[in-house]
Amino acid sequence: MSRLVRCCQALCAAAALLLSACAHQPTAEVRGTGDLGIVIERATGSVQIVDHSRQTSLGRVEGLGDLSHAHATYSRDGRYAYVFGRDGGLTKVDLLARRIDRRVVQAGNSIGGSISQDGRLVVAQNYEPGGIKAFDAQTLELVSEVPAEYAPGQFSKVVGLADVSGNRFAYALFEAGEIWVTDFSTPAAPVTQRYPAGKQPYDGLVTPGGRYFMAGLFGEDGVSLLDLWQPGQGARRILGGYGRGEEKLPVYKMPHLRGWAVADGKAYLPAVGRHEVLVVDLTTWQEVGRIPVAGQPVFVMARPDGRQVWVNFAFPDNAQVQVIDTLDRRLLTTLSPGKAVLHMEFTPRGEHVWVSSRDDNRVTIYDTDTLQPLKVLPAQAPSGIFFTARAGRIGF
Amino acid sequence: MDRTLVVHVLVLLGLTGLGVVTAQAAGPEPARRAELVRMVRQDCGSCHGMTLKGGLGPALLPESLAGKPSASLVATVMSGRPGTPMPGWSRFVNEAEAEWIIQRLQEGFPPVALGAGS
Numbered sequence: 294m295s296r297l298v299r300c301c302q303a304l305c306a307a308a309a310l311l312l313s314a315c316a317h318q319p320t321a322e323v324r325g326t327g328d329l330g331i332v333i334e335r336a337t338g339s340v341q342i343v344d345h346s347r348q349t350s351l352g353r354v355e356g357l358g359d360l361s362h363a364h365a366t367y368s369r370d371g372r373y374a375y376v377f378g379r380d381g382g383l384t385k386v387d388l389l390a391r392r393i394d395r396r397v398v399q400a401g402n403s404i405g406g407s408i409s410q411d412g413r414l415v416v417a418q419n420y421e422p423g424g425i426k427a428f429d430a431q432t433l434e435l436v437s438e439v440p441a442e443y444a445p446g447q448f449s450k451v452v453g454l455a456d457v458s459g460n461r462f463a464y465a466l467f468e469a470g471e472i473w474v475t476d477f478s479t480p481a482a483p484v485t486q487r488y489p490a491g492k493q494p495y496d497g498l499v500t501p502g503g504r505y506f507m508a509g510l511f512g513e514d515g516v517s518l519l520d521l522w523q524p525g526q527g528a529r530r531i532l533g534g535y536g537r538g539e540e541k542l543p544v545y546k547m548p549h550l551r552g553w554a555v556a557d558g559k560a561y562l563p564a565v566g567r568h569e570v571l572v573v574d575l576t577t578w579q580e581v582g583r584i585p586v587a588g589q590p591v592f593v594m595a596r597p598d599g600r601q602v603w604v605n606f607a608f609p610d611n612a613q614v615q616v617i618d619t620l621d622r623r624l625l626t627t628l629s630p631g632k633a634v635l636h637m638e639f640t641p642r643g644e645h646v647w648v649s650s651r652d653d654n655r656v657t658i659y660d661t662d663t664l665q666p667l668k669v670l671p672a673q674a675p676s677g678i679f680f681t682a683r684a685g686r687i688g689f
Numbered sequence: 690m691d692r693t694l695v696v697h698v699l700v701l702l703g704l705t706g707l708g709v710v711t712a713q714a715a716g717p718e719p720a721r722r723a724e725l726v727r728m729v730r731q732d733c734g735s736c737h738g739m740t741l742k743g744g745l746g747p748a749l750l751p752e753s754l755a756g757k758p759s760a761s762l763v764a765t766v767m768s769g770r771p772g773t774p775m776p777g778w779s780r781f782v783n784e785a786e787a788e789w790i791i792q793r794l795q796e797g798f799p800p801v802a803l804g805a806g807s
Contacts, residue, residue: 335739336801361739379738402743420744450745467745495745495774511774543769543776546735547745608732609781633731651731 326371329388330638330680332649332656333363333376334673340376341672342388345640345647345680348658348668352391358382358398363677364405367684368430369412374679375430377406383417385433388681395433399426407456407689414477416462418454425451425464427477436480443469443487453497453508453550455688457521463506465494465517472497472508472519472528488528490517496550499688500560500575509550509565510536518578531578535564535571542566546591546607554595554602556619561602563590570604572622584622587613592636596661597643601625605634605648614648616664626664630657635675641682649675716789725782725790730801736774741798746775749794762791 328346339355359380381400402421424440441449449466492512514536548563572582588610602617631650683689736746766787769777
Protein backbone atom coordinates (compact mmCIF):
# COMPACT_ATOMS: atom_id res chain seq x y z
CA MET A 294 0.00 0.00 0.00
CA SER A 295 2.70 2.43 1.02
CA ARG A 296 4.51 1.46 -2.19
CA LEU A 297 1.46 2.43 -4.20
CA VAL A 298 1.29 5.82 -2.44
CA ARG A 299 4.97 6.48 -3.10
CA CYS A 300 4.42 5.54 -6.71
CA CYS A 301 1.49 7.96 -6.99
CA GLN A 302 3.51 10.72 -5.36
CA ALA A 303 6.32 10.18 -7.84
CA LEU A 304 3.88 10.28 -10.77
CA CYS A 305 2.30 13.49 -9.50
CA ALA A 306 5.71 15.09 -9.14
CA ALA A 307 6.62 14.06 -12.68
CA ALA A 308 3.33 15.44 -14.02
CA ALA A 309 3.91 18.74 -12.23
CA LEU A 310 7.39 18.95 -13.73
CA LEU A 311 6.02 18.30 -17.20
CA LEU A 312 3.34 20.95 -16.78
CA SER A 313 5.81 23.55 -15.65
CA ALA A 314 8.08 22.61 -18.56
CA CYS A 315 5.19 23.10 -20.98
CA ALA A 316 4.42 26.50 -19.50
CA HIS A 317 7.91 27.64 -20.48
CA GLN A 318 7.57 26.75 -24.17
CA PRO A 319 7.62 29.89 -26.37
CA THR A 320 4.73 28.52 -28.42
CA ALA A 321 1.79 29.48 -26.24
CA GLU A 322 -0.50 29.21 -29.22
CA VAL A 323 -1.42 25.81 -30.69
CA ARG A 324 -1.24 26.19 -34.43
CA GLY A 325 -0.45 24.49 -37.74
CA THR A 326 2.47 25.34 -40.02
CA GLY A 327 0.68 25.19 -43.38
CA ASP A 328 0.76 28.96 -43.82
CA LEU A 329 4.26 29.57 -42.53
CA GLY A 330 7.51 30.06 -44.33
CA ILE A 331 10.95 31.59 -44.10
CA VAL A 332 12.65 34.56 -45.72
CA ILE A 333 16.43 34.24 -46.06
CA GLU A 334 18.39 37.31 -44.96
CA ARG A 335 21.52 36.67 -46.97
CA ALA A 336 23.97 39.15 -45.50
CA THR A 337 23.25 38.56 -41.82
CA GLY A 338 22.96 34.77 -41.75
CA SER A 339 19.44 34.97 -40.39
CA VAL A 340 15.94 33.92 -41.46
CA GLN A 341 12.62 35.50 -40.69
CA ILE A 342 9.73 33.17 -39.95
CA VAL A 343 6.65 34.50 -41.70
CA ASP A 344 2.91 33.84 -41.73
CA HIS A 345 1.37 34.28 -45.17
CA SER A 346 -2.23 34.25 -43.93
CA ARG A 347 -1.67 37.21 -41.63
CA GLN A 348 1.10 38.60 -43.86
CA THR A 349 3.42 39.23 -41.00
CA SER A 350 6.81 38.26 -39.68
CA LEU A 351 6.69 36.14 -36.53
CA GLY A 352 10.31 36.56 -35.64
CA ARG A 353 13.91 36.13 -36.64
CA VAL A 354 16.28 33.20 -36.13
CA GLU A 355 19.99 33.99 -36.27
CA GLY A 356 23.22 32.06 -36.48
CA LEU A 357 22.80 30.21 -39.79
CA GLY A 358 26.21 31.16 -41.17
CA ASP A 359 26.88 32.31 -44.74
CA LEU A 360 23.54 32.48 -46.53
CA SER A 361 24.80 34.37 -49.59
CA HIS A 362 23.43 31.52 -51.67
CA ALA A 363 20.84 29.59 -49.72
CA HIS A 364 18.13 27.06 -50.33
CA ALA A 365 15.55 25.50 -48.03
CA THR A 366 13.51 22.34 -48.03
CA TYR A 367 10.89 21.20 -45.50
CA SER A 368 10.19 18.22 -43.27
CA ARG A 369 7.06 16.42 -44.37
CA ASP A 370 5.16 17.68 -41.33
CA GLY A 371 6.00 21.24 -42.36
CA ARG A 372 7.44 22.07 -38.95
CA TYR A 373 11.14 22.18 -39.76
CA ALA A 374 12.97 24.07 -42.48
CA TYR A 375 16.33 22.64 -43.57
CA VAL A 376 18.42 25.58 -44.70
CA PHE A 377 21.49 24.95 -46.85
CA GLY A 378 24.06 27.74 -46.71
CA ARG A 379 26.94 28.59 -49.01
CA ASP A 380 29.49 27.72 -46.32
CA GLY A 381 28.28 24.12 -46.15
CA GLY A 382 26.08 24.76 -43.13
CA LEU A 383 22.90 22.69 -42.85
CA THR A 384 20.55 24.17 -40.27
CA LYS A 385 17.29 22.64 -39.09
CA VAL A 386 15.01 25.47 -38.03
CA ASP A 387 11.94 24.83 -35.88
CA LEU A 388 9.23 27.15 -37.24
CA LEU A 389 6.99 26.75 -34.19
CA ALA A 390 9.59 27.22 -31.46
CA ARG A 391 11.38 29.74 -33.71
CA ARG A 392 14.83 28.50 -32.95
CA ILE A 393 17.59 26.38 -34.41
CA ASP A 394 16.87 22.73 -33.62
CA ARG A 395 20.18 21.41 -34.97
CA ARG A 396 23.00 22.59 -37.15
CA VAL A 397 25.97 20.92 -38.84
CA VAL A 398 28.67 22.24 -41.16
CA GLN A 399 28.84 19.44 -43.68
CA ALA A 400 30.98 20.77 -46.55
CA GLY A 401 33.24 23.65 -47.53
CA ASN A 402 31.01 25.08 -50.22
CA SER A 403 27.42 24.06 -50.75
CA ILE A 404 24.64 25.02 -53.10
CA GLY A 405 21.44 23.42 -51.82
CA GLY A 406 19.65 20.23 -51.02
CA SER A 407 16.42 18.34 -50.85
CA ILE A 408 14.47 15.82 -48.78
CA SER A 409 13.67 12.21 -49.66
CA GLN A 410 10.24 10.95 -50.65
CA ASP A 411 9.79 9.22 -47.28
CA GLY A 412 11.00 12.30 -45.40
CA ARG A 413 13.75 10.42 -43.59
CA LEU A 414 16.81 11.73 -45.41
CA VAL A 415 17.98 15.24 -46.13
CA VAL A 416 20.48 15.32 -48.98
CA ALA A 417 22.90 18.21 -49.56
CA GLN A 418 24.56 18.97 -52.88
CA ASN A 419 28.05 20.34 -52.64
CA TYR A 420 30.60 22.18 -54.76
CA GLU A 421 33.51 21.54 -52.40
CA PRO A 422 34.11 18.70 -51.88
CA GLY A 423 31.99 17.89 -54.93
CA GLY A 424 29.29 15.34 -54.25
CA ILE A 425 26.13 14.72 -52.25
CA LYS A 426 25.67 13.76 -48.61
CA ALA A 427 22.65 12.19 -46.95
CA PHE A 428 21.69 13.08 -43.37
CA ASP A 429 19.15 11.67 -40.97
CA ALA A 430 16.30 14.20 -41.16
CA GLN A 431 15.73 14.03 -37.40
CA THR A 432 19.25 14.13 -36.03
CA LEU A 433 21.28 15.51 -38.98
CA GLU A 434 23.74 12.66 -38.49
CA LEU A 435 25.61 11.71 -41.65
CA VAL A 436 24.13 8.50 -43.10
CA SER A 437 26.07 8.15 -46.36
CA GLU A 438 27.71 10.12 -49.12
CA VAL A 439 28.35 9.92 -52.85
CA PRO A 440 31.49 11.81 -53.92
CA ALA A 441 31.17 13.21 -57.45
CA GLU A 442 34.40 11.53 -58.53
CA TYR A 443 33.76 11.15 -62.24
CA ALA A 444 37.29 10.10 -63.11
CA PRO A 445 40.04 8.91 -60.78
CA GLY A 446 40.93 11.83 -58.50
CA GLN A 447 38.64 14.24 -60.35
CA PHE A 448 35.63 15.66 -58.55
CA SER A 449 32.81 17.69 -60.02
CA LYS A 450 30.56 20.39 -58.61
CA VAL A 451 27.02 19.12 -58.17
CA VAL A 452 24.11 21.21 -59.46
CA GLY A 453 20.36 20.87 -59.81
CA LEU A 454 19.71 18.22 -57.14
CA ALA A 455 16.08 17.10 -57.09
CA ASP A 456 14.25 14.48 -55.06
CA VAL A 457 12.26 12.01 -57.14
CA SER A 458 10.15 8.95 -56.40
CA GLY A 459 11.62 5.78 -54.94
CA ASN A 460 13.79 7.73 -52.50
CA ARG A 461 16.01 8.65 -55.43
CA PHE A 462 17.79 11.93 -56.11
CA ALA A 463 18.72 13.19 -59.57
CA TYR A 464 21.48 15.77 -60.08
CA ALA A 465 23.98 17.02 -62.63
CA LEU A 466 27.76 17.30 -62.54
CA PHE A 467 29.09 20.56 -63.97
CA GLU A 468 32.63 19.45 -64.87
CA ALA A 469 31.73 15.84 -65.67
CA GLY A 470 28.87 16.68 -68.02
CA GLU A 471 26.78 13.86 -66.56
CA ILE A 472 23.45 13.31 -64.85
CA TRP A 473 23.57 10.96 -61.87
CA VAL A 474 20.62 9.27 -60.19
CA THR A 475 21.25 7.91 -56.71
CA ASP A 476 18.86 5.48 -55.05
CA PHE A 477 18.78 5.75 -51.26
CA SER A 478 16.34 2.86 -50.71
CA THR A 479 19.05 1.46 -48.48
CA PRO A 480 20.15 4.74 -46.90
CA ALA A 481 23.57 3.57 -45.76
CA ALA A 482 24.37 1.94 -49.12
CA PRO A 483 23.20 4.22 -51.94
CA VAL A 484 23.35 2.98 -55.54
CA THR A 485 24.23 5.44 -58.32
CA GLN A 486 23.59 5.31 -62.07
CA ARG A 487 25.47 7.66 -64.42
CA TYR A 488 24.21 9.16 -67.71
CA PRO A 489 26.24 11.30 -70.15
CA ALA A 490 24.43 14.64 -70.49
CA GLY A 491 26.43 17.31 -72.36
CA LYS A 492 28.86 20.12 -71.63
CA GLN A 493 28.64 22.08 -68.36
CA PRO A 494 25.17 21.45 -66.99
CA TYR A 495 24.52 24.44 -64.71
CA ASP A 496 21.16 23.67 -63.13
CA GLY A 497 18.46 21.05 -63.22
CA LEU A 498 14.87 20.38 -62.31
CA VAL A 499 12.23 17.71 -62.37
CA THR A 500 8.98 18.35 -64.18
CA PRO A 501 5.87 18.53 -61.99
CA GLY A 502 5.01 14.94 -61.07
CA GLY A 503 8.64 13.98 -61.16
CA ARG A 504 8.91 12.05 -64.42
CA TYR A 505 11.62 14.00 -66.26
CA PHE A 506 14.88 15.38 -64.98
CA MET A 507 16.24 18.15 -67.15
CA ALA A 508 19.62 19.84 -67.03
CA GLY A 509 20.34 23.15 -68.76
CA LEU A 510 23.70 23.13 -70.54
CA PHE A 511 26.06 26.08 -70.55
CA GLY A 512 28.86 24.63 -72.68
CA GLU A 513 26.60 23.87 -75.62
CA ASP A 514 23.09 24.63 -76.77
CA GLY A 515 20.22 22.44 -75.66
CA VAL A 516 18.77 20.76 -72.61
CA SER A 517 19.57 17.25 -71.44
CA LEU A 518 16.45 15.22 -70.65
CA LEU A 519 16.31 12.00 -68.66
CA ASP A 520 13.06 10.04 -68.44
CA LEU A 521 13.08 8.73 -64.87
CA TRP A 522 10.41 6.20 -65.76
CA GLN A 523 12.80 4.71 -68.34
CA PRO A 524 16.26 5.82 -67.26
CA GLY A 525 17.84 2.94 -69.17
CA GLN A 526 17.21 4.89 -72.36
CA GLY A 527 19.74 7.45 -71.19
CA ALA A 528 19.66 11.22 -71.38
CA ARG A 529 18.75 12.76 -74.71
CA ARG A 530 19.20 16.24 -76.08
CA ILE A 531 16.15 18.41 -76.63
CA LEU A 532 15.66 22.05 -77.54
CA GLY A 533 18.72 22.24 -79.76
CA GLY A 534 18.13 25.97 -80.13
CA TYR A 535 18.09 26.56 -76.37
CA GLY A 536 21.23 28.17 -75.08
CA ARG A 537 23.45 30.98 -76.11
CA GLY A 538 23.26 30.22 -79.85
CA GLU A 539 25.66 31.39 -82.55
CA GLU A 540 26.32 34.76 -81.00
CA LYS A 541 27.49 33.96 -77.47
CA LEU A 542 26.05 36.70 -75.31
CA PRO A 543 27.54 37.35 -71.88
CA VAL A 544 25.48 35.89 -69.05
CA TYR A 545 25.70 38.01 -65.88
CA LYS A 546 23.83 35.55 -63.70
CA MET A 547 23.05 31.93 -64.39
CA PRO A 548 19.31 31.41 -64.82
CA HIS A 549 17.64 29.21 -62.25
CA LEU A 550 15.69 26.41 -63.80
CA ARG A 551 14.04 25.32 -60.58
CA GLY A 552 11.18 27.71 -61.04
CA TRP A 553 10.49 26.30 -64.49
CA ALA A 554 6.91 27.23 -65.18
CA VAL A 555 4.49 24.74 -66.65
CA ALA A 556 1.14 26.04 -67.75
CA ASP A 557 -1.44 24.70 -70.15
CA GLY A 558 0.81 21.99 -71.58
CA LYS A 559 3.61 24.47 -72.23
CA ALA A 560 6.78 25.15 -70.33
CA TYR A 561 8.08 28.69 -69.90
CA LEU A 562 11.79 28.91 -69.36
CA PRO A 563 14.49 31.55 -69.14
CA ALA A 564 16.56 32.07 -72.29
CA VAL A 565 20.29 32.01 -71.58
CA GLY A 566 21.87 35.43 -72.04
CA ARG A 567 18.89 36.76 -74.01
CA HIS A 568 16.06 39.04 -73.05
CA GLU A 569 13.46 36.37 -73.75
CA VAL A 570 11.24 33.79 -72.13
CA LEU A 571 10.96 30.69 -74.28
CA VAL A 572 7.75 28.70 -74.66
CA VAL A 573 8.11 24.96 -75.20
CA ASP A 574 5.49 22.36 -76.05
CA LEU A 575 5.75 19.57 -73.49
CA THR A 576 4.53 16.80 -75.79
CA THR A 577 6.94 17.46 -78.68
CA TRP A 578 9.67 19.27 -76.66
CA GLN A 579 9.73 21.84 -79.48
CA GLU A 580 10.01 25.57 -78.98
CA VAL A 581 6.73 27.18 -79.98
CA GLY A 582 7.31 30.81 -79.08
CA ARG A 583 9.48 33.52 -77.54
CA ILE A 584 8.30 36.39 -75.39
CA PRO A 585 10.53 39.50 -75.29
CA VAL A 586 11.12 40.66 -71.71
CA ALA A 587 13.01 43.40 -69.85
CA GLY A 588 16.30 41.58 -69.24
CA GLN A 589 18.01 38.21 -68.88
CA PRO A 590 15.45 36.14 -66.93
CA VAL A 591 16.58 34.41 -63.73
CA PHE A 592 13.39 32.89 -62.31
CA VAL A 593 10.42 32.16 -64.55
CA MET A 594 7.71 30.97 -62.17
CA ALA A 595 4.13 29.94 -62.81
CA ARG A 596 1.34 30.92 -60.49
CA PRO A 597 0.08 27.60 -59.09
CA ASP A 598 -2.97 27.63 -61.39
CA GLY A 599 -0.73 28.22 -64.42
CA ARG A 600 -2.57 31.30 -65.66
CA GLN A 601 0.33 33.69 -65.00
CA VAL A 602 4.08 33.49 -65.25
CA TRP A 603 6.21 35.86 -63.17
CA VAL A 604 9.75 36.72 -64.27
CA ASN A 605 12.66 38.42 -62.52
CA PHE A 606 15.96 39.43 -64.09
CA ALA A 607 19.72 39.38 -63.85
CA PHE A 608 21.87 42.41 -63.14
CA PRO A 609 21.55 45.17 -64.38
CA ASP A 610 17.80 44.84 -65.05
CA ASN A 611 16.98 43.37 -61.66
CA ALA A 612 14.74 46.13 -60.29
CA GLN A 613 11.80 44.86 -62.32
CA VAL A 614 9.40 41.97 -62.36
CA GLN A 615 7.25 41.18 -65.37
CA VAL A 616 4.02 39.21 -65.48
CA ILE A 617 2.95 37.16 -68.51
CA ASP A 618 -0.60 36.02 -69.22
CA THR A 619 -0.25 32.42 -70.40
CA LEU A 620 -3.57 32.39 -72.25
CA ASP A 621 -2.41 34.76 -74.99
CA ARG A 622 1.30 34.82 -74.00
CA ARG A 623 1.53 38.57 -73.65
CA LEU A 624 3.00 40.83 -71.01
CA LEU A 625 0.41 41.92 -68.48
CA THR A 626 2.51 44.40 -66.57
CA THR A 627 5.94 45.47 -65.38
CA LEU A 628 6.32 45.95 -61.63
CA SER A 629 9.01 47.72 -59.59
CA PRO A 630 9.25 45.89 -56.26
CA GLY A 631 12.62 47.50 -55.43
CA LYS A 632 16.29 47.16 -56.26
CA ALA A 633 17.82 43.73 -56.84
CA VAL A 634 14.78 41.46 -56.90
CA LEU A 635 16.17 38.01 -56.09
CA HIS A 636 13.22 35.67 -55.59
CA MET A 637 9.46 35.21 -55.65
CA GLU A 638 7.22 32.73 -53.84
CA PHE A 639 3.52 32.18 -54.43
CA THR A 640 1.11 31.35 -51.66
CA PRO A 641 0.04 27.71 -52.12
CA ARG A 642 -3.02 28.55 -54.21
CA GLY A 643 -1.51 31.58 -55.86
CA GLU A 644 -3.67 34.51 -54.78
CA HIS A 645 -0.58 36.33 -53.53
CA VAL A 646 3.10 36.36 -54.35
CA TRP A 647 5.94 37.50 -52.09
CA VAL A 648 8.83 39.28 -53.82
CA SER A 649 12.21 40.01 -52.20
CA SER A 650 14.24 43.14 -52.94
CA ARG A 651 17.76 42.70 -51.61
CA ASP A 652 18.97 46.27 -52.01
CA ASP A 653 15.84 47.95 -50.69
CA ASN A 654 15.71 45.60 -47.69
CA ARG A 655 12.09 44.63 -48.13
CA VAL A 656 9.62 41.97 -49.18
CA THR A 657 6.58 43.12 -51.14
CA ILE A 658 3.38 41.08 -51.17
CA TYR A 659 1.33 41.40 -54.38
CA ASP A 660 -2.23 40.45 -55.14
CA THR A 661 -1.85 38.38 -58.33
CA ASP A 662 -5.34 39.28 -59.51
CA THR A 663 -5.15 43.07 -59.25
CA LEU A 664 -1.31 43.07 -59.63
CA GLN A 665 -1.22 45.69 -56.87
CA PRO A 666 1.08 45.61 -53.84
CA LEU A 667 -0.76 44.71 -50.63
CA LYS A 668 1.92 45.07 -48.03
CA VAL A 669 5.63 45.68 -47.55
CA LEU A 670 7.62 43.86 -44.86
CA PRO A 671 11.10 45.02 -43.81
CA ALA A 672 13.90 42.45 -44.11
CA GLN A 673 17.68 42.67 -44.10
CA ALA A 674 18.98 42.00 -47.67
CA PRO A 675 16.31 39.34 -48.32
CA SER A 676 16.88 36.65 -50.96
CA GLY A 677 15.02 33.32 -51.07
CA ILE A 678 11.45 32.98 -49.79
CA PHE A 679 10.29 29.44 -49.01
CA PHE A 680 6.79 28.52 -47.84
CA THR A 681 5.99 25.21 -46.13
CA ALA A 682 3.71 24.16 -49.01
CA ARG A 683 6.96 22.92 -50.58
CA ALA A 684 6.90 20.07 -48.05
CA GLY A 685 4.36 18.17 -50.13
CA ARG A 686 5.83 18.73 -53.59
CA ILE A 687 8.12 16.48 -55.61
CA GLY A 688 11.35 18.18 -56.59
CA PHE A 689 11.25 20.87 -53.90
CA MET B 690 59.03 89.21 -53.11
CA ASP B 691 59.29 87.70 -49.70
CA ARG B 692 61.28 84.48 -49.91
CA THR B 693 59.15 82.74 -47.32
CA LEU B 694 56.05 83.46 -49.38
CA VAL B 695 57.70 81.93 -52.45
CA VAL B 696 58.61 78.87 -50.43
CA HIS B 697 55.04 78.62 -49.16
CA VAL B 698 53.62 78.90 -52.67
CA LEU B 699 56.06 76.31 -53.96
CA VAL B 700 55.26 73.94 -51.11
CA LEU B 701 51.54 74.43 -51.69
CA LEU B 702 51.90 73.83 -55.44
CA GLY B 703 53.95 70.74 -54.72
CA LEU B 704 51.30 69.45 -52.29
CA THR B 705 48.56 70.09 -54.84
CA GLY B 706 50.54 68.19 -57.47
CA LEU B 707 51.11 65.36 -55.01
CA GLY B 708 47.38 65.35 -54.24
CA VAL B 709 46.50 64.93 -57.91
CA VAL B 710 48.95 62.06 -58.31
CA THR B 711 47.61 60.33 -55.18
CA ALA B 712 44.02 60.74 -56.41
CA GLN B 713 44.90 59.09 -59.73
CA ALA B 714 46.66 56.20 -58.06
CA ALA B 715 43.73 55.75 -55.68
CA GLY B 716 41.39 55.09 -58.61
CA PRO B 717 37.66 55.75 -58.60
CA GLU B 718 35.86 58.35 -56.50
CA PRO B 719 34.49 57.17 -53.12
CA ALA B 720 30.86 56.94 -54.31
CA ARG B 721 31.89 54.87 -57.31
CA ARG B 722 34.11 52.69 -55.14
CA ALA B 723 31.11 51.84 -52.98
CA GLU B 724 29.22 50.84 -56.13
CA LEU B 725 32.10 48.69 -57.30
CA VAL B 726 32.42 46.98 -53.92
CA ARG B 727 28.72 46.23 -53.94
CA MET B 728 28.87 44.98 -57.53
CA VAL B 729 31.76 42.61 -56.78
CA ARG B 730 30.18 41.27 -53.57
CA GLN B 731 26.65 40.90 -54.92
CA ASP B 732 26.88 40.40 -58.68
CA CYS B 733 30.27 38.74 -59.10
CA GLY B 734 29.27 37.03 -55.85
CA SER B 735 26.40 35.23 -57.55
CA CYS B 736 29.03 32.88 -59.04
CA HIS B 737 32.12 33.52 -56.88
CA GLY B 738 30.26 33.72 -53.57
CA MET B 739 29.49 36.86 -51.58
CA THR B 740 32.46 36.01 -49.37
CA LEU B 741 34.46 35.36 -52.58
CA LYS B 742 35.30 31.83 -51.42
CA GLY B 743 34.08 30.51 -54.76
CA GLY B 744 30.93 28.90 -56.11
CA LEU B 745 30.34 27.89 -59.70
CA GLY B 746 33.26 30.26 -60.37
CA PRO B 747 36.63 30.00 -58.59
CA ALA B 748 37.55 31.68 -55.30
CA LEU B 749 38.75 35.31 -55.55
CA LEU B 750 40.63 35.45 -52.25
CA PRO B 751 44.18 36.88 -52.06
CA GLU B 752 45.68 33.39 -51.66
CA SER B 753 43.75 32.04 -54.65
CA LEU B 754 44.88 34.94 -56.86
CA ALA B 755 48.50 34.85 -55.67
CA GLY B 756 50.96 34.39 -58.52
CA LYS B 757 48.46 35.37 -61.22
CA PRO B 758 49.57 38.41 -63.22
CA SER B 759 47.38 41.47 -62.59
CA ALA B 760 47.17 42.31 -66.29
CA SER B 761 45.62 38.95 -67.15
CA LEU B 762 43.17 39.22 -64.23
CA VAL B 763 42.14 42.69 -65.47
CA ALA B 764 41.71 41.26 -68.98
CA THR B 765 39.48 38.49 -67.58
CA VAL B 766 37.27 41.06 -65.84
CA MET B 767 37.00 43.20 -69.00
CA SER B 768 36.65 40.50 -71.67
CA GLY B 769 35.59 37.36 -69.83
CA ARG B 770 37.14 33.93 -70.20
CA PRO B 771 36.15 31.91 -73.28
CA GLY B 772 35.06 28.33 -72.61
CA THR B 773 33.82 29.23 -69.13
CA PRO B 774 30.68 31.04 -67.93
CA MET B 775 32.79 34.13 -67.02
CA PRO B 776 31.42 37.07 -69.04
CA GLY B 777 33.23 40.31 -69.84
CA TRP B 778 32.15 43.24 -67.65
CA SER B 779 33.36 46.08 -69.89
CA ARG B 780 29.75 47.24 -70.21
CA PHE B 781 29.82 48.12 -66.53
CA VAL B 782 33.42 48.98 -65.59
CA ASN B 783 36.29 50.71 -67.37
CA GLU B 784 39.91 49.53 -67.43
CA ALA B 785 40.98 51.71 -64.48
CA GLU B 786 38.07 50.44 -62.38
CA ALA B 787 38.91 46.84 -63.26
CA GLU B 788 42.51 47.48 -62.17
CA TRP B 789 41.24 48.96 -58.89
CA ILE B 790 39.01 45.90 -58.33
CA ILE B 791 41.88 43.50 -59.00
CA GLN B 792 44.18 45.37 -56.61
CA ARG B 793 41.53 45.23 -53.88
CA LEU B 794 40.95 41.51 -54.50
CA GLN B 795 44.67 40.81 -54.28
CA GLU B 796 44.94 42.51 -50.90
CA GLY B 797 41.62 41.31 -49.44
CA PHE B 798 38.33 42.75 -50.63
CA PRO B 799 36.50 45.35 -48.48
CA PRO B 800 33.07 44.47 -47.05
CA VAL B 801 29.81 46.11 -48.08
CA ALA B 802 28.49 48.37 -45.35
CA LEU B 803 25.40 46.65 -44.01
CA GLY B 804 22.13 48.49 -44.30
CA ALA B 805 23.71 51.27 -46.37
CA GLY B 806 21.58 50.39 -49.35
CA SER B 807 23.70 47.31 -49.79
